[in-house]
Amino acid sequence: MGQESSRLQPEELEELQSISTFSEAQIKTLYSRFKHLDKDNSGSISIEEMTAIPELAMNPLSRRVVAVFDLDGRNEVNFRQFVAALSVFSKQAKREQKLSFAFKVYDVNGDGVIDSSDLYHVLKLMVGTNLSDAQIQSLVDQTILEADVLDKDGAISFNEFKRAMFNADLENALTMEI
Structure with missing residues (x-):
């Protein structure tokens, strides 16, 4: 183009x-x-x-x-x-667009849910060697337990992700000046 x-x-x-x-x-x-x-x-x-x-x-x-x-x-x-x-990072982007983008960052395998391996992978990238693998897995297990409230299938759906991110300030966190 x-x-x-x-x-x-x-x-x-x-x-x-x-x-x-x-x-x-x-x-x-x-x-x-x-x-x-x-x-x-x-x-x-x-x-x-x-x-x-x-x-x-x-x-x-x-x-x-x-x-x-x-x-x-x-x-x-x-x-x-x-x-x-x-x-997605513009001020005019809707919250739903920002949530969708953030969800895709966490959905590593692209299957439409954030499962234990997706979340482990992302958290490992974020914390590096600051936490042990067991500590990271504990965080993963706790996060999924707290967020997986709608269908209790052991993974975080987009709707569950939106619910968990209800109070997150995505408008500032995912906005940049062009």
Whole structure:
């Protein structure tokens, strides 16, 4: 999208606005940033290029965040995916969109629920070697026990996740300036 030229075409801008919460000016700013990150001018950003972004490099969940951006699993993100994914972080994004994104970060295997292995994987990324495997598993077990209240199936569904995140300040935690 727009990779043959250094500017986005009007129809591309219109389509990107329809799939995101961004204004035309914001999309142009994002395109400039995208082009800067696309070191080899391939029209996509590799996982390595994405995780080198300072804001992501500091985050222990950076690879999980990028995996959610990478909708087709090709280990790269094109500009359309970039805009659609970043749209979740805009002030205009709805709480439901932010919750869905956060849920996908935790749903490592992509099966629509957060099970013990998903949660263990994410917590291990977050705490590193600060907790033992047994301590992490204990946290996982307790979290699932507390959140799995609707169907008691041993996993956290999206509805259970929303319920557990009721008081979370996602509007500030998952919002950035463009």
